[in-house]
Amino acid sequence: MTDMTPGTPATKPKPRPRPQVMRLTDAAATRVKELAARADSEIVGLRVGIKNGGCAGQSYTVEYAHDIRPTDEVVEDKGVKILVDPKAVLYLLGTEMDYKAEKMQAQFVFNNPNQVSACGCGESVQLTPAKIDG
Secondary structure, X not given: OOOOOXXXXXXXXXXXXXXXXXXXXXXXXXXXXXXXXXXXXXOOEEEEEEEEOOOOOEEEEEEEEOOOXXXXXXXXXXXXXXXXXXXXXXXXXXXXXXXXXXXXXXXXXXXXXXXXXXOOOOOOEEEXXXXXXX
C-alpha cells in the first residue's frame, strides 16, 4: 500500500529527454557556415528532408532555410542550425551529416542507421522509420 495523504498530488515521472535527431561532423558544420556566409540573403540554417523518387525510392533534400517553421525540428550542433522537416524525423533519427569534397564532386553525405539500401548511382536511398524504444 502506498503512503498517499489525501490532497497530495501524485508525483509525475520526469519526461525523457528527446534524442537529438541528427549530428554534424566538423566538415559538415564548416560547410554550412560557408554556405550561410555566401548566401544571397540571410539564412537561419539548412533545411533537411526526404522526398519520394529515384530508383531506390527516396532521396535526401537540403536547402537554405530563411525562417524556422513551427513544425521544424531544430538541431543545433557545432554552431550551426539544421532544420528537419517533421515528416523526415523518424527516418533521420541517429543520422550523422558529413561533407565530402573529392576531385570530381563535393556533397553532403548522410550516414543513416535507418538506410536499408541505396541505388548504384548514389542519388537515392531506401529508408525505414527508426524503431523507438518504449
